[in-house]
Amino acid sequence: MxxxxxxxxxxxxxxxxxxxxxxxxxxxxxxxxxxxxxxxxxxxxxxxxxxxxxxxxxxxxxxxxxxxxxxxxxxxxxxxxxxxxxxxxxxxxxxxxxxxxxNRADERRRQEDERAALWTWLTEHDTVRAQPVLGDWVASCRTAGLAGGSAERTRTLLTDALRVLAELPGQAEPLPVFAARVLNGHAHALDDGTPVSTLVLRALATLYATVPPQSAAERRTLWSRAGVADDELSATVLVGGLRPSGDGLLARVATVCAEAGQAASLTLAHVRHPGEFALPATPVHIVENPSIVALALRRFGPHCPPLVCTSGWPNSAAIQLLRLLADHGATLRYHGDFDGEGIRIAAYVLDKTPAHPWRMTAADYRAAVVCNPYGPEPGRITGAPWDPELAEAMTEHDTAVVEELVADVLLEDLAGMEEPPLAACDGRLSSRRPNGRPERLRTFADDLQQR
Structure with missing residues (x-):
């Protein structure tokens, strides 16, 4: 019309x-x-x-x-x-x-598929798979639900949190400087109370088996433990037998101590500013406990093979040193305690550095249990990515074997001798005193007292 x-x-x-x-x-x-x-x-x-x-x-x-x-x-x-x-x-x-x-039914199905894909992605993320204890963190994230009800928003926050976790331990930077470096210039992304900061701190609490921090002081302590807002002098790493060549400060300090048959305590400042530095083509062995370094120095003196000690959970100085050694051609081999926390520390070291396990298989554990069957309970056991059977073996025997109890085997490896059969243990390892205390523990304690 x-x-x-x-x-x-x-x-x-x-x-x-x-x-x-x-x-x-x-x-x-x-x-x-x-x-x-x-x-x-x-x-x-x-x-x-x-x-x-x-x-x-x-x-x-x-x-x-x-x-x-x-x-x-x-x-x-x-x-x-x-x-x-x-x-x-x-x-x-x-x-x-x-x-x-x-079509609300289709929308609900789409949202359910998005949520399922999100949690699958998080569970299978390389950082989580490398450190299975973070599976507990994944469960807590899932319980907390989606940020703002959005799977996309939640994935963005988790991606940032995983990026931060991959960069830890830090390099003794202030928190805003660390945040800006890791999170595309966003200096305040890890400020107190931000979603990413909350996610990272919850992950660190899971990793270190502590309760999530409640106060500002507890949060600062946890960041410091992870190498953020730390300083270059308080973070140190113990080494023995490390003889880098070169005229840099790190090489001179480590070599002087090695030639004297003594351990050296290197600060993060030494590691970050090593100066002229080179390594001979020799493996570097890593241990969890300082007592192993003490026994090695007692046995080998100035001829001690290169050793680095994490002293439990490695700090920023330890991780940075191991990366430095690997960058200069060192082959890294790690050993620690056979207990729940020891396995988590091992997973952390293997994830953060190019280190390989050293006598940390289920077969090694079973051999150690035969010789030391009366240890304490191992605590909460999480998976060992390098050997899926290890967690099963530890759960089966429910016995911890601390690193000191296999010190003889480790020292024989360091001496370059032929490795003993896995099931071998001498009388001193397997004998028992009338009071039930393993004779091996008494001998180890006496060894340290005689130094």
């Missing part, structure tokens, strides 16, 4: 006046919601309707009386009435009046 001014106009569809009555708005909104559910709808319940709304509904459906204030309407009957009035379907009319139809 053309208007008087020559412009074309659109005629309203038949029945539009009836379908667009304001009194029918509750009907179309209810139908829109039901059709958007993604589930079949045969009847819809309205109400409560006032008298004018009931009259409009009666006119639409051709009823001879007013419907109830809360009527139940058959969708098929509504389809007939709408088709008769306009020649269109209920879906077409509802879309025109209310808006496009959705």
């Amino acid at each position: 053309t208007s008087a001014d020559g412009m074309s106009t659109t005629q309203p569809a038949p029945g539009d006046a009836t379908l667009h009555r304001p009194e029918l708005r509750p009907l179309w909104q209810t139908i829109h919601s039901r059709l958007s559910s993604g589930r079949p709808a045969t009847r819809v319940r309205l109400g409560p309707l006032d008298d004018t709304q009931r009259e409009a509904l009666a006119d639409l459906l051709g009823l001879d009386r007013l419907p109830d204030p809360r009527p139940s309407i058959a969708v098929a009957r509504l389809e007939e009435a709408v088709a008769e009035l306009s020649g269109r379907s209920v879906r077409e009319v509802v879309t025109e009046i209310v808006g496009p139809l959705g």
